[in-house]
Amino acid sequence: MSVDTQARPGGRHAAVPPGSQSTMLRKTGDWARRAPLLPALIFMIIVTQLPFVVTIITSFMDWNAYYPDERGFAGIDNFRRVLTDANTRQAILVTILLTAAVVLISLLLGLGIALLLDRKFRGRGVVRTMMITPFLVVPVAAALLWKHALYNPEYGLFNGVLTWIFGDSAPQPDWISNQPLWSVIFALVWQWTPFMMLILLAGLQSRPLDVIEAAGIDGASQWDIFRYMTLPHLRQYLELSALLGSIYVVQNFDAVFTITSGGLGTANLPYTIYQTFYTAHDYGRASAAGVIVVIGTIVIATLALRSVSTLFKEEGR
Amino acid sequence: MSGQVTMVTGRKKRGGGIALSGLAWIVGTLFVLPVLWMVLTSFHAEEDAAKNPPDLAAPLTLDGYRSFFDTGPWPSIANSLTASILSTLLVILLAFPAAYALSIKPVKKWTDVLFFFLSTKMLPVVAGLLPIYLFAQFTGLLDNIWLLIVLYTSMNLPIAVWMLRSFLAEVPVEILEAASVDGAGLVRTLRSVVAPVVTPGIASAALICFIFSWNELLFARVLTGTVAQTAPVFLTGFVTSQGLFLAKVCAASLVVSLPVLIAGFAAQDKLVQGLSLGAVK
Numbered sequence: 240m241s242v243d244t245q246a247r248p249g250g251r252h253a254a255v256p257p258g259s260q261s262t263m264l265r266k267t268g269d270w271a272r273r274a275p276l277l278p279a280l281i282f283m284i285i286v287t288q289l290p291f292v293v294t295i296i297t298s299f300m301d302w303n304a305y306y307p308d309e310r311g312f313a314g315i316d317n318f319r320r321v322l323t324d325a326n327t328r329q330a331i332l333v334t335i336l337l338t339a340a341v342v343l344i345s346l347l348l349g350l351g352i353a354l355l356l357d358r359k360f361r362g363r364g365v366v367r368t369m370m371i372t373p374f375l376v377v378p379v380a381a382a383l384l385w386k387h388a389l390y391n392p393e394y395g396l397f398n399g400v401l402t403w404i405f406g407d408s409a410p411q412p413d414w415i416s417n418q419p420l421w422s423v424i425f426a427l428v429w430q431w432t433p434f435m436m437l438i439l440l441a442g443l444q445s446r447p448l449d450v451i452e453a454a455g456i457d458g459a460s461q462w463d464i465f466r467y468m469t470l471p472h473l474r475q476y477l478e479l480s481a482l483l484g485s486i487y488v489v490q491n492f493d494a495v496f497t498i499t500s501g502g503l504g505t506a507n508l509p510y511t512i513y514q515t516f517y518t519a520h521d522y523g524r525a526s527a528a529g530v531i532v533v534i535g536t537i538v539i540a541t542l543a544l545r546s547v548s549t550l551f552k553e554e555g556r
Numbered sequence: 557m558s559g560q561v562t563m564v565t566g567r568k569k570r571g572g573g574i575a576l577s578g579l580a581w582i583v584g585t586l587f588v589l590p591v592l593w594m595v596l597t598s599f600h601a602e603e604d605a606a607k608n609p610p611d612l613a614a615p616l617t618l619d620g621y622r623s624f625f626d627t628g629p630w631p632s633i634a635n636s637l638t639a640s641i642l643s644t645l646l647v648i649l650l651a652f653p654a655a656y657a658l659s660i661k662p663v664k665k666w667t668d669v670l671f672f673f674l675s676t677k678m679l680p681v682v683a684g685l686l687p688i689y690l691f692a693q694f695t696g697l698l699d700n701i702w703l704l705i706v707l708y709t710s711m712n713l714p715i716a717v718w719m720l721r722s723f724l725a726e727v728p729v730e731i732l733e734a735a736s737v738d739g740a741g742l743v744r745t746l747r748s749v750v751a752p753v754v755t756p757g758i759a760s761a762a763l764i765c766f767i768f769s770w771n772e773l774l775f776a777r778v779l780t781g782t783v784a785q786t787a788p789v790f791l792t793g794f795v796t797s798q799g800l801f802l803a804k805v806c807a808a809s810l811v812v813s814l815p816v817l818i819a820g821f822a823a824q825d826k827l828v829q830g831l832s833l834g835a836v837k
Contacts, residue, residue: 272663275653279713280669282650286710287676293687352583360577366584368821372591375820377771379788380809384594387797387805394606394802396593402609429590437828441836479835490680492774493788497795509682509774516686517778529683536678 291533297526304520317527327528329504330511331535334489336420337507341427342484346477348428349435356436357443367440374433382497385426390414390498419503423494431488435480442476443469489536508532598806605802620803624811632790633812635701639776639786640769643708647716647765648758650709655720660727660750670721673714674833681711681774692779699781707775712765715833719764722834723757724750756826757834763823764830767816787812 301313321327356367373381389396392413401409415422446469454464492509499505501514508528516525596612597605598621604614658666688707692698727750735745776786791812794805820827828836 269663272657272661274657276657276663276669279650279654279717280672283673283676283710283713286706287679287684290684290687290691291679293690294683297686352580355576355580355583358573358576358580360573360580362581366580368824369584369588371820371824371827372588372817375767375813375817376591376809377788377791377813377816379771379773379791380813383791383794383805383809384590387794387802388594388597389590391797391802394608396590396610399608399610429587432587434831438832438836441828441832445836476836479832483831483833486678490682492682493771496773496777497792500795509680512682513685513774513778516689522686522690525686529680529686532680533683536680 294526294529297522298530300523300526302522304522313523317523318531321524321527321531326506327508327511330506330508333420333505334507334509337424337427337491337495337505338485338488340424341431341488342481344424345428345431345435345484346481348432349480350439350473350477352432352436353439353443356440370436371433373429374431374437376430378430378493379497381430382426382494385422385429386415386498390422415499416503419499419505423498423505426498427488427491427494431484435484438480438483439473439476442473446472485539594806594810597803598810600803602800602803605806606800620807621811623804624807627793629787629790629808629811632785632787635780635784636770636787636812637815638701639704639708640766643705643712643769644762644765646705646709647712648762651713651716651720651761652754652758654717655724658717658721659724660732670718673717676710677714685774685778688775689778698779699783699785701780701784703779704772704776704784704786707779708765708769708772711772712768715764715768715830716761719761719830719834720754720757723754727753757829759823760826760829760834763819763826766819770816 298317299313299315301309301311301316303309352370356363356370376384387395392398392411395414397414398409398411401411451464451468454468459467490509491507492513495501495505495507495510496513501510506514509532512525512528512532515521515528519525599616599618600611600614601617601619604611605620607614657663658670663669688703689698692700692703697703731749732745735749740748771788772786773788773792776789777792780786780789791808794801794808
């Protein structure tokens with residue numbers, strides 16, 4: 240990546256002799272280079288950055304749509320209210336738990352399945368296709384499927400299988416009421432494991448096979464090859480899939496909204512903010528919560544971005 | 557003697573191999589099972605779908621689909637198609653020139669620009685939701701499909717820029733220079749040198765953008781009503797149980813997922829490229 244920056248523009252500018260005319264030429268050249276970038280850049284700034292600036296301003300305001308007369312400057316009141324509110328703290332905790340559990344479990348499962356699928360065997364393509372399927376079900380549809388067709392205590396498949404095995408005296412747990420957070424986590428793990436698996440499998444298949452064969456001939460055990468060759472090679476792919484997975488799971492709304500409707504202690508931050516703004520119409524407070532989410536995300540993302548940039552650096556040309 | 561030993565280890569290895577292949581098949585089956593269950597249930601009558609233990613051999617019927625289509629899902633499916641296809645087109649139109657300016661003739665500090673694009677993906681959607689809602693309310697754009705098209709474009713543009721850049725970065729510089737020495741214009745260079753390399757990238761980016769727009773719920777739920785509601789919003793009507801309705805729910809979930817399932821199965825390799833932002837090819 241860094242080699243690239245130096246090689247290209249340098250090569251083009253090197254031939255330009257010094258002088259006022261050439262600086263002008265170079266300036267028009269710079270703008271000619273920038274021009275194709277501008278539409279996308281301006282579009283992104285307007286649609287994603289501008290609203291966020293408004294969110295920051297609103298977060299310092301007293302603004303509830305039910306009490307339009309009381310609109311005014313609130314200082315850090317919203318932040319104080321959000322941070323001292325037990326519900327928000329619970330939501331922060333749920334968001335962390337949900338994201339960590341889903342990303343870690345699906346990463347480990349994805350790694351195991353990717354290793355299984357990295358071998359040649361009959362029907363490998365079929366198994367890969369079967370594995371991808373959960374990821375291709377629309378998230379709301381997947382959540383509906385888990386809620387009604389699998390978890391339902393009366394006619395769900397899980398309790399149906401229990402009745403099959405144990406007969407009429409089979410236990411018939413109410414999965415969602417008993418383990419609300421884990422119900423959401425499992426439905427999400429089911430959808431995200433294929434995602435992790437796909438990226439890790441691609442990583443496995445980009446290993447230099449000749450080196451691994453040579454190591455095998457030199458008497459390295461399977462475990463040694465995995466530990467000292469495969470795992471270091473996979474590291475950046477593990478980081479990439481964990482980062483991308485976290486970006487999406489942190490923001491998950493569909494599963495929480497559908498499976499538990501945010502009840503039973505499963506409301507995460509996106510759901511809580513949605514509620515504060517959509518149902519309670521407390522705009523100032525919703526914005527303050529939004530700002531807090533963004534700050535949290537920036538902290539995590541800055542750490543994570545560093546590892547991704549190494550992956551794209553090694554991509555090379 | 558030694559021949560016997562290798563035979564034994566060979567057999568042992570093959571036995572282990574069969575066990576691992578079997579395990580792969582079992583795991584794959586477990587993961588696809590809920591979907592198969594959904595397909596089977598969608599073809600059962602409501603009374604059979606609600607049986608416990610489940611009745612696998614119950615007679616098949618299209619009643620579930622009939623009662624789903626009776627609820628009038630077509631406008632929302634049409635809205636989803638409009639929003640997904642138009643936003644995907646818009647994304648590619650904006651992303652291609654941008655990716656060009658970040659790889660073939662890179663602007664200064666192009667890595668910063670690239671990471672700016674990615675950082676917008678990390679800005680939680682929910683943090684920008686309120687201003688967008690107020691803006692839409694103020695301008696009368698609430699319940700307007702074009703608002704969703706613009707938002708989905710902003711949601712997917714970073715992904716497409718990253719992907720297309722990583723594909724354009726593979727265009728060999730020497731060929732580009734040779735083309736310009738030969739006097740080939742921009743259009744010819746784009747068509748004969750750049751297009752062959754980047755077309756698969758555009759296909760992957762388009763696939764991912766289509767899937768993500770089709771799946772989106774939060775924006776659509778907050779910003780649309782009866783006119784512009786999308787298929788996922790329509791599905792939220794099934795969140796609370798309504799008596800015997802399992803076959804209908806399964807039919808609905810399947811119908812709404814069908815475009816994504818078809819596109820994803822047809823282009824499995826593109827899926828990997830798209831999901832990894834082009835880092836994996």
